[in-house]
Amino acid sequence: MHINQTFHIEAPYGLINDPNGLSYFKGQYYIFFQWNPKASDHSYKEWGLVTTRDFIHLSAPKRVLQPDQPYDRSGVYSGSGLVFHDQLYLYYTGNVKKDQQRCPSQCLAISEDGVHFEKKGVVLNQPAYVTGHFRDPKVTYDNGFSMVIGAQLRNKKGAILRYTSTKGREFAFQDQIGTSETYQMIECPDLFHLDGHNILLYGLQARDAKDECLESHCVYLIDHFTHLDHGDPIDAGFDFYAPQTLIDAQGRRIMIGWMSRLSDAQENILKKHAAHIHCLTMPRVLTLKNQHLYQQPLKEMYQLLGKQKSLQDQISRTFYLKLTQSEHFHLNINQEMKIHYDHGRFTLERYDWSQNNYETKEVKIDRFTNMEIWSDTSSFEVFLNDGAYVFSLRTLPRSETIQILFLGDGQPHIQELEVHK
Secondary structure, eight states, rough: OOOOOOSSOSSSEEEEEEEEEEEEEETEHHHHHHHEESSSSSSSSSEEEEEEEESSBOOOOOOEEEEEEETTOEEEEEEEEEEEETTEEEEEEEEOOEEEEEEEEEEEESSSSSSSSEEEEEEEEETEEEEEEEEEEEEEEESSSEEEEEEETTTEEEEEEEESSSSSSSSSEEEEEEEEESOOOEEEEEEETTTTTEEEEEEEEEETTTTEEEEEEEEEESSSSSGGOOOEEEEOOOHHHHHHHHOTTSOOEEEEEOOOOOHHHHHHHGGGSEEEEEOOOOOEEEEETTEEEEEEEEEGGGGEEEEEOOOTTTTEEEEEEEEEEOOEEEEEEETEEEEETTEEEEEEEEETTTEEEEEEEEEESOOEEEEEEEEEEEEEEEEEEETTTEEEEEEOSSSSEOOEEESSSSSEEEEEEEEOO
């Protein structure tokens, strides 16, 4: 069985991870991402790029920023994009390793045309009050440049720091937005204004005494950021990390994440089925309701909906399913994912192909109103109650087609997805 995705962004070979530099520039959306085109591991990092005008028709991935300067020779790490004076500014972490120690700096590359990128060098060196874990600058402009960045302080506590600049070429410390008392590193911060509030997305990362990553996940806070341990999960599923947002041409706040938190054992099995590994999530529109972050599929994605199917039909792996107004149900999709809802408990199980058992995620809700499932060749994204909760997960396909078992009240609406390649 192949695992190649159809409407998710992935590379033809190697490994991709964090989405980077999300921008709308000269009539196109620029979706950069960390990429190792040399192997399906994390031994090398550069930036790849996909462009699109509608999030449906995607360009072929291409290589754009390689680690070829003294300040980024050990890797072009994550960062952000900003359109300024009709130029595309890309801010990223340049990684240099000396005697097995990280020596990061924050760097700038600029493009006039979105095709050629000229590196301008370092805009912020590693300060003395942080360790080598100092990365992922998210830069915005509002009467001046503002950079939020993830860090590990010298006391081994994770933090988010803010720096400012007048011209975007040299940044100075402004303040410390927040600190974690539990996690040793904060990654991929994104601070933005949404529906009258300030929203902060970020990743919490636990590291041991040997500086190995033990666990990481992404959360968000609204308006108050001092205590970073109080964040709420962004995604309720298994495979979601390093989200980044942009404002599109219609003024919508769109988020894309990295669709993986797979174990080494799960990754090793998937690698046997393709020359590449990992992908990005669907683009999601963010809104804020009752102090809760909602995520919904970009409306353009519904252009993919094609022929209607029934539970008795043979169903392709790329399909859309919607269910509304059910009091209780059990849904089994190819034994790869099971969903149960009863008495306010919504439970999702994903078959773990490395351990031959099921992993479980659960949320409690007052009542079930609707659910959408977007299925790609080797992934599912489940939107519950208009996106109040979203579950992202990869899967190892068991067959070329899908069998769906549904028990309960209500009737699933199923359509195949017609992917534009």
